[in-house]
Structures are given as C-alpha cells and as structure tokens.
Amino acid sequence: MGNGTDWAPAGRGGGSIWPGSMVLIEFPDLAAARAWYESPAYQEILQLRTDHIEGDLLLIEGVGPGYDPRERAAKIQAEAERQEVGTEA
Numbered sequence: 001m002g003n004g005t006d007w008a009p010a011g012r013g014g015g016s017i018w019p020g021s022m023v024l025i026e027f028p029d030l031a032a033a034r035a036w037y038e039s040p041a042y043q044e045i046l047q048l049r050t051d052h053i054e055g056d057l058l059l060i061e062g063v064g065p066g067y068d069p070r071e072r073a074a075k076i077q078a079e080a081e082r083q084e085v086g087t088e089a
Helices: 030-038 040-052 069-088
Strands: none
Touching: 030 040
C-alpha cells in the first residue's frame, strides 16, 4: 500500500494532477482485486468510504517488473500538455 510520499506526479503549477491522497493496494491479479471489492466484508464497509471520501476506485491490470510509473506519468503528462497547447491556438 502506498501513501504518495515517495513520488507524486507534477501537475500544473507543480501540484499533483490527482488532488488529495492516493492509496494503492496490490493484489496477485485482477480477479483477486475484484473478489476483494465484491467480498461481503468490503461491501459491509464500502459506505464508510463513499460517505467520507470523494474519489474513484480503479482496478488496473498489473505491470511487468521493469515498469517505471514515473516514466509513464511523464509521458501521460507530456501528451496532455501537447493537447492543451493544441486547443489554445
């Protein structure tokens, strides 16, 4: 589980492009993540999260051992900035 203290993507003005906190939970595979989300135990407390925390839940297929999230985030941010520049013209 990560708390965002090691790295956060830079957005406009140096801030994060994801405001607030980010929580990462690793599962062996996507099926295990879905099973956790759909479990009676999580469903029982889900309303606590949704009533008190605004945000999205993303279930994402895992990445290989050489994956660098900083590199991927930089590519996504550069593409977003190119698109933003293109719409300003």
